[in-house]
Amino acid sequence: MAVSSGVLALQGDFQKHVSALEACGVRAREVRTPGELEACGRLIIPGGESTTLGILLQKSGLDKAICGRAEQGMPVWGTCMGLILMAREIEGGDQFRLGLLDITVDRNAFGPQVNSFEADVQIKGLDEPFHAVFIRSPAVTRLGEGVEALAGVCRKVVAVRQGSLLGTAFHPELTCDRRMHAMFLEMPTDDRR
Numbered sequence: 001m002a003v004s005s006g007v008l009a010l011q012g013d014f015q016k017h018v019s020a021l022e023a024c025g026v027r028a029r030e031v032r033t034p035g036e037l038e039a040c041g042r043l044i045i046p047g048g049e050s051t052t053l054g055i056l057l058q059k060s061g062l063d064k065a066i067c068g069r070a071e072q073g074m075p076v077w078g079t080c081m082g083l084i085l086m087a088r089e090i091e092g093g094d095q096f097r098l099g100l101l102d103i104t105v106d107r108n109a110f111g112p113q114v115n116s117f118e119a120d121v122q123i124k125g126l127d128e129p130f131h132a133v134f135i136r137s138p139a140v141t142r143l144g145e146g147v148e149a150l151a152g153v154c155r156k157v158v159a160v161r162q163g164s165l166l167g168t169a170f171h172p173e174l175t176c177d178r179r180m181h182a183m184f185l186e187m188p189t190d191d192r193r
């Protein structure tokens, strides 16, 4: 049986990720409960509002379920808010986070919502630049051991990988370029699925 790719659907722009995954030819599933996560071989945490999602993750029990699966090697990709929630440390804040990636993030590194922007970004592993949309995006300000910087903009790190964990400060689901989704889908799932 083909394994589903999950998109965390408690809050934020999850629907765009579902469509992007389907455009890549895989079965996508919205995830709102630990039971729904069980049926998935990988998970995307979309953009949204990280303080709100932190509360919803704890209420649903998905915080522990996601961390448990990530420990077993399930690929997880956080975009924008997802990157913030995957970080071990958030500058100047003690809000809830999953702490999966050994990084520190500056939550609004590029300023407020009105300073949102688009840029062509060179990403390690992709031949041509990627047109990236940044909406009140974070940046990575510390990289732990084993964390690789994949891309930078304005001298700030905006994409990282640590084993089967991927984080991007921008929103690849908002353009028609599916190369980042394809990169994520190439990561092997944990053995159980």
Ligand code: GLN
Pocket: 046, 047, 048, 049, 050, 051, 079, 080, 081, 082, 084, 107, 108, 135, 136, 137, 138
């Ligand atoms: N900066 C936002 C936050 O802290 C994330 C913005 C986004 O996901 N577009 O949650």
